[in-house]
């Protein structure tokens with residue numbers, strides 16, 4: 390399956406600016422991207438990185454052999470350009486900030502039936518999609534899960550939904566780092582631990598703290 394992995398290269402993960410400086414956010418975003426690319430390949434997908442600006446390619450960043458498309462238009466326009474334009478074509482879209490994605494969770498998405506299959510994100514977004522019909526187009530940001538269901542319904546397309554904690558967890562805000570430390574198995578989790586982040590439990594609630602940052 391062709392899998393488009395969108396990646397904002399210029400100022401990634403700006404909502405983590407309170408806990409990571411700009412260089413750290415770039416490094417952490419690259420680590421998440423590498424985890425996602427590894428998981429896509431292990432699930433049998435053929436990833437293409439859809440990036441807003443050129444990226445250094447190399448095996449160390451999980452980019453060895455991955456085609457890179459540079460498109461600096463807004464996310465929705467760039468993804469729509471990559472969706473099927475021939476009958477019978479299938480294209481998946483998997484965000485580069487799904488640090489908990491595993492081959493198993495992605496395989497479940499890829500196997501979910503429907504002219505459109507959706508992995509909703511916590512907070513109303515759309516973390517991953519499989520598009521098997523020409524008439525579907527994306528509209529990201531805001532409550533995009535609801536918007537994508539409406540767009541599919543208006544086009545008369547069937548929709549499958551995958552219920553997956555791993556695919557629902559996009560890493561946007563500092564609190565999401567706890568999810569990566571608790572459930573992560575890859576480079577993003579390792580990078581956070583090396584940077585001094587650890588899980589805290591205060592008054593029964595899980596959070597993160599940085600010991601040497």
Ligand SMILES: Nc1nc2c(ncn2[C@@H]2O[C@H](COP(=O)(O)OP(=O)(O)OP(=O)(O)O)[C@@H](O)[C@H]2O)c(=O)[nH]1
Nearest residue numbers: 395396397402403404439440441463464484485486
């Ligand atoms: N190609 C492309 N990818 C994008 C764009 N904006 C976001 N992305 C990617 O889409 C996914 C979801 O992005 P968001 O969480 O909305 O944005 P972000 O830039 O990662 O983070 P914030 O700056 O905190 O909003 C991530 O994999 C981003 O790297 C864009 O304009 N073009």
Ligand SMILES: C[C@H](OP(=O)(O)O)C(=O)O
Nearest residue numbers: 514515516529530531533
């Ligand atoms: C791409 C966007 O991500 P968010 O800004 O919700 O993380 C969405 O899911 O529509």
